[in-house]
Amino acid sequence: QVQLEQSGAEVKKPGASVKVSCKASGYTFTGYYMHWVRQAPGQGLEWMGWINGNNGDTNYAQKFQGRVIMTRDTSNSTAYMEVTRLRSDDTAMYYCARDIRRGSASYIDTWGQGTLVTVSS
């Protein structure tokens, strides 16, 4: 079955960087886009961007341009999302999520379990 397994919780200081991994299994990694979505404590879902599993092309929400880097390692079926220059308001649960295309429709059918990133001095 399709699974996305994320790396463990992280605690970082303001100004540091964090890199979250998302290992995919049960499907052909290069055939799908991977979204990254975050959720601050008690808040809603925020789309950060996506990466094309085939060619590595990325599309970031403007809010994260220049501070977030999405990469992938096809040999390991793993997507990565790095946030640099961390601030306290980056404290959130970070999810990877697989994109599905059906005709012209696009939706997320599988989510990782989430990685909690806490930014605190």
Added chain:
Amino acid sequence: DIQMTQSPSSLSASVGDRVTITCRASQSINNYLNWYQQKPGNAPKLLIYAASSLQSGVPSRFSGSGSGTDFTLTISSLQPEDFATYYCQQSYSTPRSFGQGTNLEIK
């Protein structure tokens, strides 16, 4: 960027009730609208894609409708396991914006 607005933000209802949640897009998104359910401590789960297509395994009491800018998610007869937060998301363009969520609580 397309803004997605859900109403209400919170809703109290009883088991067996029929419930409707609305999602409005700031511009036309055709039928490129998905609905997700999230329970505390869990990742979201897909319910409806392309405005009205029921994801495999999702109970038929969930249904979606709409096109253009106005969409609805309806639960025909609330079950205890349906109390959760619901999000709409547009897939017409990037950024793939979500609504702010509707928290469905037990009355």
